[in-house]
Amino acid sequence: MGRLLVVGSMAFDTVRTPFGEATDVLGGSATYFSTAASFFTGVDLIAVVGEDFPEQHIEFLQSRGIDLTGLERRSGATFRWRGEYTYQLNEAHTLETQLNVLETFRPKIPDQYRSPDMLFLGNIDPDLQSDVLNQVARPRLVACDTMNFWIDGKRDALWNVLQHIDILIINDGEARELGQDSNLVKVAKDIMARGPKQLIIKRGEYGVLMFTKKQVFGAPAFPLEYVKDPTGAGDTFAGGFMGYLAASGDCSEENLRKAIIFGSVMASFTVEAFSLDRLRDLDKKEIDHRFREFKRLTHFDDLT
């Protein structure tokens, strides 16, 4: 079972959806990612929090077996995000961002983290992502997230990172922006010609597409009657995806497909409650059960 390293944000989120609201709850890309991955494998985490970050959150992450040696605690306040969703739950509207300690974050990789089996570069400044890559022995697999803010503002730095990674995991709007075309098949060819061997495009309630050099895989999202809060679904997806890959140690096309379903399963749980609450009482049996439901959701007979 390979060790998985994640670099990303930890945050306090204040979220309003048509189904309720939550104030200053646990959030952040590294938080969702590592918690989701922890159901499959050991996770080492690099992030920064402020002095206002409560011990109970630390204890929760530790209870999931997540190694927090790389969690930096600084004077100042933790990163805060405030946003809302309308009934069109696929798109978050950011109302406020307070970077706080994240503003001057420079990831430092502890010695014992420097040979990860797999690495996930969460959505941070691409220069910092490169910095992290330079501090570790080349992992077997590197995946990376980003956002429009970096695609627009630091395009060259981002392309530089993408030359050194294996899998880019972004949403469809970001893919179109990065590939500068509306057609996702063209976009995928363009992006993969410049670095990543695989491109995974997250489409929220519409599911996921994975482009590899020769194939495409498509999976719908799990249809849910109760969706409370989509925050963190993308990072949870990535965590389930890489957690399963690291645990199985198999990066074949077939296993990447299975990993995408595990990522989708984890994301489908996350959106059922605010913050990470649904993941708190989740167990492996429920995860496997929903994987089987996914199989039933998508199955059709071969041509005879």
Place this chain on the structure above:
Amino acid sequence: MGRLLVVGSMAFDTVRTPFGEATDVLGGSATYFSTAASFFTGVDLIAVVGEDFPEQHIEFLQSRGIDLTGLERRSGATFRWRGEYTYQLNEAHTLETQLNVLETFRPKIPDQYRSPDMLFLGNIDPDLQSDVLNQVARPRLVACDTMNFWIDGKRDALWNVLQHIDILIINDGEARELGQDSNLVKVAKDIMARGPKQLIIKRGEYGVLMFTKKQVFGAPAFPLEYVKDPTGAGDTFAGGFMGYLAASGDCSEENLRKAIIFGSVMASFTVEAFSLDRLRDLDKKEIDHRFREFKRLTHFDDLT
């Protein structure tokens, strides 16, 4: 092999997309539906055209084995639709509608059509849909399409039709409007409680969901590098879906799923060219080949 009856529109379409334009080309729901279905089974068509409708279109439909006994030819002009698409190809913007002979259309079912094995009620006034239902012996399977115009304007008449059909095939915006909720799982339960045994929700480039009493089936759309014109994709889907069902004579859950893939396959061809042009030179081998590609697109291994 069961006989399939369709009632719908025939039209001249003028369409502009980012990839070109076409003026006064063959279109209409019954046209796309019957052409797609004709690759699988015999189709009887009920529609109306004006005196301006050229013989070459009649000959094309006849060459596909479509029975045009029920095609009414009236003095006046054929129904015309003009619309455009932006790069967001999922949504048509109607620029002009000339109902012409469609305005006073009252479907009359020829005697030899009155015992169809399966019936598709294309998107026309729900009162006319009821009228058609009253003129035929109850078919083994009745499917129905509609649009927001009727959902808003003739809600009661529409619910009345829906009590007498088996499968409602609409897009996601229409489903939300009809079910008066944003959540498709809730919407499906609500709609199925009031009549249809199955609800098929078309999501354009995002694929299809089918709700049955106990299950959900989800399939992505086939990812295409070249999409020229989405016009008719929904009717083509319905035609492939019902054509395959009528040909196989099997309405089991498993076969409905296969039929959805055949519908998706046919729609994926239609959007590759303007009007019905891609269907003109299509053959069964290409259809089966793309079905197998769909299987590869969506396959993942079982949990071991």
